[in-house]
Amino acid sequence: MQFTETKLKGAFVVDLELKPDHRGAFARAFCAKEFEDHGLKPIVAQINLSFNHKAGTLRGMHYQIPPASETKFIRCIRGAIYDVIVDMRPHSPTYLQHFGIELTADNRRALYIPELFAHGYQALTDEAEVIYQVGEFYTPGCERGFRYDDPAFQIEWRLPVTEISEKDLSWEPFEAIAGASIT
Template structure:
């Protein structure tokens, strides 16, 4: 695996190293040892999948607060997504900054999202599926979110007829 640190401290794009032959390929996407060597949290408590039938579906921007902060490792297993993370860690040198990456079934990239960083995505194709490995069990009382279109973050989302839950539309504007 090749780890590419993003502009957000502790957030990485993980590129599986494919070993190809006449059958296809084999690639590791997870290794406790490799993640630990890079100073990343190797704990996995749950895995989840999100299916999105329509292009333009926007989910986010979600995170959990202490004591249930979570790390996420995200991969698009079908279709394509525009994936975004926002640093909400007050002591971080990249506080309130965001970064994005296109994750597709074809490129096989993964996004490692550290604790205290909000996550969301918009589907770029119909029938997109996203697989999550998550360090903590979901705790509804610790779930939080920020507005996907908050001017504080100025995220350049792809144009689309968006499908968004009312909850994700109604988060308050962020005050740093």
């Protein structure tokens, strides 16, 4: 695997090193030792699969706070998504900055997301499917989030939003929660 750190310290784009032959190709998609060698947490508490019927579907923006803050390792296995992360670590030099990347079944890229990063994505194709490893169990009392269109972040989504959950629409504006403790 090839690890390329994004502009947000600790977040990495992970590319496969395909080994092609006459049958097709082989690649390692996850290796705990390689993650550790890059200073990343290789813990997997859950593996989630998300299926999205329509292009424009948006999921996010979510994160969990301690004691259940979580890492994520995201890969699109069918179609394409635009994946966005926001650094929510108050003492980070990139606090409140975001990074976006297209993850597709064709480019086979993945994104490693550290603890205390908000995460969301938009399906760019119909029938987009995403698999992600999560480093902590889902803990509703520790979940936080903000709206995908919150002006504090100025995230430019690739498509008009066609589908979104009521929960994701009901998050408070970041400005209203900015003083709340993240830890």
